[in-house]
Amino acid sequence: MAFPPSHELQKRRFGRNLGLGLVLAGFVALVFALTVVKVTRGDPMQAFDHKVRPELLPPDPVANDAPADAPLPEAKP
Amino acid sequence: MSDATAYKTPSSQAPEAGFGDYVQLLKPRVMSLVVFTALVGLLVAPVGLHPVEAFAAILFIALGAGASGALNMWWDADIDAVMKRTARRPVPAGRVEPGEALAIGLALSGISVVMLALATNIAAGALLAFTIFFYAVVYTMWLKRSTPQNIVIGGAAGAFPPMIGWVAATGHVSYEAALMFGLIFMWTPPHFWALALFMKEDYHAAGVPMLTVTHGRKSTRKHILGYTLALLPVPLALAFSSIGGPLTLAVALALNGWFVVGALRILRRDEIQAQSDNYRVEKAFFRFSILYLFLHFGALLTEALLGNYGLGGW
Numbered sequence: 001m002a003f004p005p006s007h008e009l010q011k012r013r014f015g016r017n018l019g020l021g022l023v024l025a026g027f028v029a030l031v032f033a034l035t036v037v038k039v040t041r042g043d044p045m046q047a048f049d050h051k052v053r054p055e056l057l058p059p060d061p062v063a064n065d066a067p068a069d070a071p072l073p074e075a076k077p
Numbered sequence: 078m079s080d081a082t083a084y085k086t087p088s089s090q091a092p093e094a095g096f097g098d099y100v101q102l103l104k105p106r107v108m109s110l111v112v113f114t115a116l117v118g119l120l121v122a123p124v125g126l127h128p129v130e131a132f133a134a135i136l137f138i139a140l141g142a143g144a145s146g147a148l149n150m151w152w153d154a155d156i157d158a159v160m161k162r163t164a165r166r167p168v169p170a171g172r173v174e175p176g177e178a179l180a181i182g183l184a185l186s187g188i189s190v191v192m193l194a195l196a197t198n199i200a201a202g203a204l205l206a207f208t209i210f211f212y213a214v215v216y217t218m219w220l221k222r223s224t225p226q227n228i229v230i231g232g233a234a235g236a237f238p239p240m241i242g243w244v245a246a247t248g249h250v251s252y253e254a255a256l257m258f259g260l261i262f263m264w265t266p267p268h269f270w271a272l273a274l275f276m277k278e279d280y281h282a283a284g285v286p287m288l289t290v291t292h293g294r295k296s297t298r299k300h301i302l303g304y305t306l307a308l309l310p311v312p313l314a315l316a317f318s319s320i321g322g323p324l325t326l327a328v329a330l331a332l333n334g335w336f337v338v339g340a341l342r343i344l345r346r347d348e349i350q351a352q353s354d355n356y357r358v359e360k361a362f363f364r365f366s367i368l369y370l371f372l373h374f375g376a377l378l379t380e381a382l383l384g385n386y387g388l389g390g391w
Contacts, residue, residue, distance in 0.1 A: 034196055
């Protein structure tokens with residue numbers, strides 16, 4: 001059975017839906033790209049993880065002398 | 078509207094909107110100027126953005142401009158319908174419902190402001206929000222129908238994009254950004270008054286108090302020259318600023334010399350002469366004014382690009 005040719009109105013609606021779909025897909029791609037850029041260019045994303053990380057310590061000569069396996073400093077209230 | 082009712086739509090009724098009608102709602106021609114000037118503002122700034130951030134910034138500035146265009150078409154549908162130049166716009170032509178234009182304008186305003194702030198910084202987002210408010214509320218709803226100074230003050234809305242581009246990159250406003258703003262702000266009155274001269278009866282019919290309607294054409298011709306002369310110091314100051322250079326100065330001298338000559342030629346003519354050659358001089362001045370702005374910002378951009386190779390600038 002042959003399909004009847006599309007009405008002009010249906011073509012118009014298809015164009016509208018296609019356009020909106022492409023705009024939304026583009027928006028998602030842009031937000032994803034922005035997220036990647038923001039995350040990779042942001043501050044170093046690491047913290048103390050049960051062990052002192054020397055690169056996260058402040059530039060204090062006494063603190064820098066602490067051995068790498070030293071216990072974590074006490075958290076102040 | 079369901080498919081069943083759609084086939085019964087009488088032929089006299091305006092057809093349902095296509096995607097292109099929604100694009101028209103955002104005034105794509107105005108958007109092209111916004112994109113270009115915002116891009117220049119962003120690229121001449123001393124701080125560089127990541128290309129993805131820069132692309133997002135320009136896109137959302139353009140989207141904000143489009144949103145204010147949609148709000149303008151919603152509010153001005155009554156006068157757009159009367160004026161020949163604007164009668165085919167989607168709202169007065171009946172292809173897009175006024176409420177739809179309002180909803181699109183408001184939604185895109187929110188999206189563009191929030192996304193610009195997230196992509197770059199809060200100051201840029203806030204400035205874009207103010208620009209949309211200024212164009213949609215201060216210019217469209219208030220000034221346009223109430224004073225012949227409508228485009229003088231309202232021109233500020235079109236002048237903000239390069240400043241927003243600069244703020245998106247640097248996070249703050251500086252005198253260079255203010256000078257780019259000043260260039261478009263001072264350029265707007267002669268540009269639009271030249272248009273008003275050869276648009277003849279359009280503004281009269283719509284009851285918009287353009288200078289041609291309230292003060293007459295002779296006075297408008299004088300105003301064009303006055304504002305063209307008042308514009309002169311701005312591009313010269315830009316040329317001597319940190320983002321200018323010898324190229325910008327040469328372009329500014331040439332373009333402004335020609336602009337003043339054009340304004341003088343407009344002043345010397347009367348309506349009889351203008352009508353006899355179908356406003357040839359006024360139309361030429363209007364076309365040149367568009368080129369004037371593109372070349373000024375093009376010179377600033379070239380100066381910044383040359384700076385990467387140790388050339389350009391002072």
